[in-house]
Amino acid sequence: MDSFGALLSDEERAWQQSVRAFVEREVVPSAARWDEQGRYPRPLLERLGELDWLGTAFPEECGGSGGGPVEYAILCAELARGSAGVALGVYVHTALASAAILHLGSDAQRRELLPAALRGERVGCWAYAEAGAGADAASVATRARRDGDGWVLDGAKLYITNAPIADFAVIVAATAPERGLKGLSLFAVERDAPGLAIGPPMRKLGMGASEMAEIVLDGCRVGAGSLLGTEDAGFLEAMEVLTLGRIAAASFACGLGEAARRAALEHTRERVQFGGPLTRKQFVRFTHADLQTRLEAAWQLTLAAARLAAAGKPHSEQASMAKLLASETCTWACERGLHLHGAHGYMRESAAQRFYRDCKVLELGEGTSEVQRETIARGMGI
């Protein structure tokens, strides 16, 4: 049974197959090496730009290639099947940094920033988190104050994916700190802005093919044209429109979980114990049946959220439910996948250990599982 293909239209299915073939050919063979080296494969991003795939779900007049949330979900899932680190870098660049410019930027900002970003020539990062600001966005301490006709930013952003390779950053800063969430604005800042410094690469448990660093803002001066969206409301506006990020994270989790499932299936088909392949054992067969069932359920919920988004219908709670179910299912699938490999799965040469190290962040980033549960409960009116 081919996974994640049911309920796709012929066109969507063809798109899935072409991304899958590309990933098998150009991502899978190098994924372990990129992970070990701890470097993002920048030429691959440019290749995705050349193919016009970074512009999926972006309008053509902004340098995008059309398509919508469903095509974007398929792209994320397939990339994550090959390398979760690669998918993380693509998702931060497109669904967060570039999407913030698309939805909140002025025409001039879109024209200036988006075409090169969607060609993969310039890379973006999304700089929200800080030492004191994680689940609680109201505690963002980075300040932006008016200075002449521009702004001056001071603060430090932590755990920023793509920062070591980024050409621009979308930075969340407090413009009216006394107003909490209602005083947060967004700024698009160039890497070479005076007063902006990128720290050394941070070492992580997984996602080795993505790079992360701190961004320090020390009297960082930017022009008036850096402000994205409405002053004091930019962050709340971004939370309204960046639902594609949650759908992307859910798709990403489905793809990674699927990679773990397939590796475990291959291993248990070939591994002989007690005179036959492990797939003859009931425990192994039932684990595979559960893996297939739960991953397919997570994918169908993700696809449903993407279809609602594509139809322009409210989908915030569906996006949260998809992200919650997919990320927790992915963690479970990667753990079970390693378990089915036995000791071999624990060894560095096994892809199972990479999947196991990669998965956990999907429950933390793009709103932790608890943040998603809060959103879902609020939607239920409780």
Ligand SMILES: Cc1cc2nc3c(=O)[nH]c(=O)nc-3n(C[C@H](O)[C@H](O)[C@H](O)COP(=O)(O)OP(=O)(O)OC[C@H]3O[C@@H](n4cnc5c(N)ncnc54)[C@H](O)[C@@H]3O)c2cc1C
């Ligand atoms: C690999 C990786 C990549 C990342 N990339 C980026 C990036 O590109 N840009 C960026 O801005 N950030 C990035 N982050 C950081 C990410 O945004 C934060 O991890 C996330 O916001 C959660 O914040 P925190 O880690 O400080 O957790 P905390 O807020 O300290 O939470 C710790 C735990 O407590 C729980 N918790 C907190 N508050 C509540 C509550 N009210 N009720 C119930 N439970 C609660 C949380 O759910 C979590 O389980 C990345 C993190 C990782 C690990």
